[in-house]
Amino acid sequence: MQDRDAASGRGNADYSWKEFDSEAYFQHYYGEPHPDDDLVIQVAVEALQRAKPLGEDLDIVDVGTGPNLIPFFCSLARARRLTAWEYAESNVAWLEREIARDDLRPQWQHFWRVVRDAYGDACPLPDNPLPALREKCSVTQGSIFDLPRQAWDAATMFFCAESITGRHDEFEAACAQFARCVRPGGMLAAAFLVRSEGYVVGDRPFPVLKLSPETIERVFREHAREVEAKEIGIVEREIRSGYSGFIFLTGSAL
Incomplete structure (x- = not known):
C-alpha cells in the first residue's frame, strides 16, 4: 500500500465540485464508447446477477454516479428501487435531465445493448430503459462521507472513491x-x-489516487467478506486522459 503520509495531499474539499462540467465529462469519457466500458458493464452485470437474495428485487444504491447512466443500466434488472447518491449539484441536475429524456442518446443505446446482451434471454429487458428508470430511480444529493448505514440491499460504485481526493485517508474513509x-x-x-x-x-483538474488490487482488498477486508479485486483491461498507455484500465472489486457487507 502507498504510504499513509500521502494524507498530506489535496483533499476532497480542495476541489471545485460546484463547478464540475457534467456535459464535458460525458462527452470526454462516454462520447465515444470504448471496449473497456463494455468490460465494466459485463463484470458489473455478473456481480449483480449473483447478488443475494437470488431472484428477488433489491434496493440498490449507486454512489458517486456522476454524469453516467451505466450504473443504472446494470442494476435495473435487479432493482426494486434504485438510488443515485451524488454530491455535485451539476451532476444531480444532469442525471435528472437525462432520465427525463424520451429517447436514449446513441452512446447510451450502445451501452444498453451491452447490458441486455450481458443479462441474456433469461432476463428480457425493454428496448428503452428510461420509463423503468423514471419509475424506480431517485437522485439524492449527498456526500459519500454521509451515506447512511445499512440502508440498502446492494451497492455499486463506479470510479468514485479514488477520484474525489488525493488523500489516502479520505479514500479509505469513503470506501468504509x-x-x-x-x-x-x-x-x-x-x-x-x-x-x-x-x-x-x-479545464479544471480533479484527483485520482494510484491504487493496486492489494491496496483495495486490504481496505475492504475491514468492512466486507469474500472480497476479491481483479485487474481488467490494464494497458501500458492511457485509454483516455485519466486512466489506463480498471480494478473491479466484489464483496459482501459485514
Whole structure:
C-alpha cells in the first residue's frame, strides 16, 4: 500500500465540485464508447446477477454516479428501487435531465445493448430503459462521507472513491462508508481507475489516487467478506486522459 503520509495531499474539499462540467465529462469519457466500458458493464452485470437474495428485487444504491447512466443500466434488472447518491449539484441536475429524456442518446443505446446482451434471454429487458428508470430511480444529493448505514440491499460504485481526493485517508474513509451503507450480507461491487495522475473536466483538474488490487482488498477486508479485486483491461498507455484500465472489486457487507 502507498504510504499513509500521502494524507498530506489535496483533499476532497480542495476541489471545485460546484463547478464540475457534467456535459464535458460525458462527452470526454462516454462520447465515444470504448471496449473497456463494455468490460465494466459485463463484470458489473455478473456481480449483480449473483447478488443475494437470488431472484428477488433489491434496493440498490449507486454512489458517486456522476454524469453516467451505466450504473443504472446494470442494476435495473435487479432493482426494486434504485438510488443515485451524488454530491455535485451539476451532476444531480444532469442525471435528472437525462432520465427525463424520451429517447436514449446513441452512446447510451450502445451501452444498453451491452447490458441486455450481458443479462441474456433469461432476463428480457425493454428496448428503452428510461420509463423503468423514471419509475424506480431517485437522485439524492449527498456526500459519500454521509451515506447512511445499512440502508440498502446492494451497492455499486463506479470510479468514485479514488477520484474525489488525493488523500489516502479520505479514500479509505469513503470506501468504509460505501461498504457500511449495505445491510449485512449485501453485495458490494465497485470499479476503480488504474494508472492515473488525475483528470481534467472543463479545464479544471480533479484527483485520482494510484491504487493496486492489494491496496483495495486490504481496505475492504475491514468492512466486507469474500472480497476479491481483479485487474481488467490494464494497458501500458492511457485509454483516455485519466486512466489506463480498471480494478473491479466484489464483496459482501459485514
